[in-house]
Amino acid sequence: MFKKFKIPEATVGRLTSYSRFLKEADEKGISTVSSQQIAKATGVTPAQVRKDLAYFGEFGTRGVGYNPRELYNYIMKILGLDRRWPVIIVGAGRLGAALSMYRGFAERGFDIAGIFDVDPEKIGRKIGDIEIRPVEELAERVKEHSIKLGIVAVPAASAQEVVDIMVDAGIKGIINFAPVNVSVPEGVVLRRVDLASQLEYLTFHLGESR
Amino acid sequence: MFKKFKIPEATVGRLTSYSRFLKEADEKGISTVSSQQIAKATGVTPAQVRKDLAYFGEFGTRGVGYNPRELYNYIMKILGLDRRWPVIIVGAGRLGAALSMYRGFAERGFDIAGIFDVDPEKIGRKIGDIEIRPVEELAERVKEHSIKLGIVAVPAASAQEVVDIMVDAGIKGIINFAPVNVSVPEGVVLRRVDLASQLEYLTFHLGESR
DNA sequence: ACAAATTTGTTAATTTTTTAACAATGTCCC
DNA sequence: GGGACATTGTTAAAAAATTAACAAATTTGT
Numbered sequence: 088m089f090k091k092f093k094i095p096e097a098t099v100g101r102l103t104s105y106s107r108f109l110k111e112a113d114e115k116g117i118s119t120v121s122s123q124q125i126a127k128a129t130g131v132t133p134a135q136v137r138k139d140l141a142y143f144g145e146f147g148t149r150g151v152g153y154n155p156r157e158l159y160n161y162i163m164k165i166l167g168l169d170r171r172w173p174v175i176i177v178g179a180g181r182l183g184a185a186l187s188m189y190r191g192f193a194e195r196g197f198d199i200a201g202i203f204d205v206d207p208e209k210i211g212r213k214i215g216d217i218e219i220r221p222v223e224e225l226a227e228r229v230k231e232h233s234i235k236l237g238i239v240a241v242p243a244a245s246a247q248e249v250v251d252i253m254v255d256a257g258i259k260g261i262i263n264f265a266p267v268n269v270s271v272p273e274g275v276v277l278r279r280v281d282l283a284s285q286l287e288y289l290t291f292h293l294g295e296s297r
Numbered sequence: 298m299f300k301k302f303k304i305p306e307a308t309v310g311r312l313t314s315y316s317r318f319l320k321e322a323d324e325k326g327i328s329t330v331s332s333q334q335i336a337k338a339t340g341v342t343p344a345q346v347r348k349d350l351a352y353f354g355e356f357g358t359r360g361v362g363y364n365p366r367e368l369y370n371y372i373m374k375i376l377g378l379d380r381r382w383p384v385i386i387v388g389a390g391r392l393g394a395a396l397s398m399y400r401g402f403a404e405r406g407f408d409i410a411g412i413f414d415v416d417p418e419k420i421g422r423k424i425g426d427i428e429i430r431p432v433e434e435l436a437e438r439v440k441e442h443s444i445k446l447g448i449v450a451v452p453a454a455s456a457q458e459v460v461d462i463m464v465d466a467g468i469k470g471i472i473n474f475a476p477v478n479v480s481v482p483e484g485v486v487l488r489r490v491d492l493a494s495q496l497e498y499l500t501f502h503l504g505e506s507r
Numbered sequence: 508a509c510a511a512a513t514t515t516g517t518t519a520a521t522t523t524t525t526t527a528a529c530a531a532t533g534t535c536c537c
Numbered sequence: 538g539g540g541a542c543a544t545t546g547t548t549a550a551a552a553a554a555t556t557a558a559c560a561a562a563t564t565t566g567t
Contacts (some may be wrong), residue, residue, distance in 0.1 A: 098524095128478065149532040149546070150531090188391045192496065276499050283402055284310055517559090520557070530547090533543085536541090537538100
């Protein structure tokens, strides 16, 4: 679809950031923004903004800047967000439940299309208006709706097992919230989010200034 | 405390990862592990493991390897986790509530020491056994208990305001879950966790293979 | 005791990412 | 219409991070 050059991982995160700013700017009725302004608002350098965009094409006008709405649309397309995505969540504990209800997902085009758990006690209960179903039904649902994205919010001990089930069912991108390393086959994208590790980053840096 | 050289940001995250593996190994009664084994378990190269550790000192024995318990203790000390840390959470919505109950924090030494919100309706309600208090009481509590860490789980629109309150109260490290860039003064460490952005990373890479 | 086999710590090479510099292009104002 | 100013896209330079290579240290087997 776009240039096949390797894109720095950080670039993807920054594009998200740019897009949020651009949407705001557009909603305020602003008709042009500069890389300078984007950079200021998102905490990076203007050169970085231009470099990030340059991987994908030319979206601005020299001497002028960028049109917020237009650039927003381009970035959303780059990120694959020119459509909505169904997502399943496995693990209906506290974290899974919170993620299921998190409005920020829907705002960016992600719809929770299923919540699964192994605990028989939880099956049948509802989170919002979605019923928790047994993992045995996961594959069926994934195939039926061509679901490609999944979130793992189970204890570390069962994370790999759950990931395997997801991969077998046809899931192609997984976010793992369990604090453990799991492996996936070629062709499946995995991303780990370790919440405690985020706090540890802070304590590490607090320690530095002692 | 340790060498003052600049440490790659990614190193800190990997140290967390190593430490989890080392704890497991120690609990299994294993007396030595190699950088090779650590690397395998955490998904990096052995050279990376040794390099990461080299920033902080010499922890192994040539020709032998590392003692898991010993290295675990060193890493925990490096990360500032040789003590427990009280943490406040601002925002008692779904995400804030889930984070408040998340067991993974306590397991790594973080104790929720206060939950605050602006919504009068929420004040007085309990999450677990902690009562939600108005943000007006935040400063008092932070000072009283010398709390240094805070989590922001409020809507994007109020994130900067909340961060300012926290900083004024004496908070030195902040995790911001609101999908917006906020600024903090010198001396305060800020980390942003954008949950939707994690999913976007996946859709971006799914798109690449189209 | 000594050679072979491991494995660390460290230095050097490579790769990746960020920052800077600047020519090309466009706008604005007189 | 032309000069001053602004801003992009792109190339070059710099900085940062990762990977590779290898000497130093240790263990094992004979």
